[in-house]
Amino acid sequence: MMGNKLTQPFNFKLINGTLNLDNLFSSAINWQYSTSFSLFSLMALFIICIKWHELTTTIRYLSIISGGLILLMTALVPWGALQNSLFSIIQFPTRFMVFTNVTLLIVLLLIIIKYGNNASNWLMIFLSILIIGNRIVNNWQYRQESLVDLSPKIYHRGVFDLMKSSRISNSIIRRDDFFELRKYPEYLPQQSLVVKSNRNSLLKPDSQQMRTFNHEALNQGTLIRGKKLASTANSVTYSFDKVKSGELGVPFFAFTNLNYQIQVNNKISNYKKNDRGTLNVHIKNSGEQVIKVSLIQPLVVKLLWVIGLIGWSVTFIVLLLPKHKLKLKSNK
């Protein structure tokens, strides 16, 4: 990603993604939180506190890791000072929540193995069903009764409040233009920004990137709008009316380490990567142009696919062989 100089998700304010004690604990029972502390993690913390002296070294170590992870998610870490560093790629410190929860749940399992009884197991199962079931039922009802269908007016204008949700159906997702609704500014060539040192504002492309998303091509100093005719797994075809002979900036993002093939009216044409992060082709004759862009898959990527598939297959087969037992003799 960095080798190809892509725009990266730097623009989330890290400090806004931290937890304070209030939302750390309230998130455990609030079904609307997306990243929440588990109710079972709370239980684990409570037991760790009251039984610390009886716990084994393993449980104590895991508890210390969990404590460290909780601290990392709070504003006790100077996240504001790290905003312009490489650390900002994590976007929100609450990314550590999954590690915290799973570690504390492993701690809880180890405690249950040591001290648990049937009643505690039933309680855990009952609470789990309650938590999962409630979230699904609440969300289902919220979707049916509180949300409105995506309105055609908003759909066609393509202007959305990023944080506001609406309801969509299968027929909307199946529309041809559904996947053009939004313009996603991350993982684009950095040259595509007007001011190269700038970063995109939160999830919004800048004006130059927007022209590419709208299939607008620069032709002899004039902007002309093209339209997508077809696409396959590895190519896309656009058409442009009234193109003047000379240079045409094809609205297709070009990455530093990738090579492309361009056909103009079914003939392979030479191209150049321009300083706007897109491709330039030379048009010989004025008039309508049908331009097909394909990616030449690098050999190393093809090899990685083959090696990866063989690696996964062999590993699974070896693990399933009867003589390879992943067993641990317990002294229980």
Place this chain on the structure above:
Amino acid sequence: MLIKEKENILYLSATVILTGVLFGINISAQSMTWSQDVWFHLSRIHEINVALSHGQLPSMVNFNSFSSVGQAVNAMYPNGTLILLVWMTQWLSPISQYFAIMVIPILVGSVCTYVVAKRIGASSFQAFAFSMMISSLMRPQFNNVQTSLSMIFTTYAIILSFYALILMSKSFNISAILLLSIAVSLVVNTHILSTILLVLYLIVLTLYFWHQSVIKVDMLKTNWNCSTNFNNTKCVFTV
């Protein structure tokens, strides 16, 4: 064998059925909540759907989604695991497919969680309870957000890695190394950032298990005497 014990069959079936019913109900939905994140992931699924329906693998850049302008979201979101899940669910409607892609790894992960809990000394009932607790970490969709595929894989990768590290600290075990590599590779093929965080987390965990390791001593002996038989190393895990 786990599957030969009656009690295991009962609790393992209960894990699969309960998890399947609770999370699977969303597969029957005819509508879904959406905003930025959901659109992003629907676009990734669509890209793979188109490629697979033409008998091809998806390209490194996006030709059928994200406005068909060659965006490179795969740089952060490698699609190895998603390709497999999309291939399994291609016959479903878009909304059902979206939810099924989340449910399948949760189901498989729940079974793995159950087995790992059993192997580190839990009873069948305790393993069932642990598996349900882990499932309760998965947030179904609310508004724009939910537990993402990378978080689902990371959750189960942590559990498998934890078990693999215990095994590796007790004896020289090729299977455990392979299990660890499978767990990490599932996350590598889902989300690069989650992989970096997982590796950092595993380094911290490994430091402890290395410190506690029985074979660390054996390895030192091996260097000294060249005579240690790793297969005879006793495997005991005390909780």
